[in-house]
Amino acid sequence: MHRAILLACFFLATTPVSAQTAFLNANILDPGTGEVTRGATLLVEDGLITGYGAEIAVPEAAVRVDLEGRWLVPGYIDAHAHIATVAGMRRALSSGVTTARSANTSAYQDVTLRQMVRERVLPGPEVMAAGSFVTPDPGDRILGDPRLAQLYRGINTEAELRQIVRVNIDRGVDWIKTRATERAGLPNTDPRKQVYTETQLRVVVDEAAKGGKSVLVHAHGDEGARAAVLAGARSVEHGTYLTDETLALMKERGTYLVPTYTIVQDLLQPGGDYDDPVLIIRAQHMLPNLERAIGAALAMGIPVVASTDTGYGPGSIARVGTEIANFARLGMTPLEALQSATTTAAELLGLEGRIARIAIGYEADLVVLGGNPLEDIRHVQDVLAVMSNGILAVNRLPFGR
């Protein structure tokens, strides 16, 4: 009883971490190999997976969690999120996200949230920060650092582009986020309109590379996306109007596609992060174009990665589980769809070998599902428990019967 209460708690300020946890009677799916291990015990020690199988001895001190035949998969990676609050972190974690790549926050909140997880003030998700957005019209986004004050006038010249990248790197970001086209989520902008030239994007990529950072580039329109790929973007975000020519270039260069499909669905629906009649009309033509681009990307073997493009606000409905299920509908096998939020995403983030697999020595970032996602992918949308960095942070197991 005492243990049940303990495990049901969210975000205890001083989380009483047991160094050892044993999941009993687990069906394990490792997306790295696609292999299933049934009826297994999985042992977590000091935040790492230290063993699993039928014959694992459970140490006396370990906290035992009986999964009664439920399924264990790695925690999800959200490769494009805008988490800027602790409440947003909590919602992301509750939906199974144990790693999130920030696609910019207004004032370096992502850098501090990352530190809070590192210092175990929060159990997760692990954050890869992008800091301040490299965009021609930053507005309030320059308020996070006094060195950016002059950039309120605009970020267009080589000196301006290099300056914001340098300040971001000095603030400790992991990635640089820039844009090649206008936004989709504002009624008075056209997402097809290119805003930075290939030359400008090359400056961003070059300055980022000096600090060892890669660049993710927002691009809906094909012209801008092509400029981004030629400039050396590591991933194209959105990619709504990508042509086969640009996709072929992405294949050649090894560029990833992060299509943020579920947030475009959100544009189309009332509620959620967007609720505007202009955007509903726009999304009616965006969505079929994006579906075409995703289908063509999959046919060419371009790595496609799951994300939400949300800040996980109180009204947000975009979730990684929904994106995974959407990808399965749009042509991925169930295993490929799960990989889009685990192993494929980890490769994009350069974290393969450390997260996103159920294998010995990997981080204990785990999600419990009610059934086998290879048989019905919708199981990924019902997250029953979440372990992040070895901490059982969310536990709905008593309700998932």
Ligand SMILES: [Zn+2]
């Ligand atoms: Zn975004």
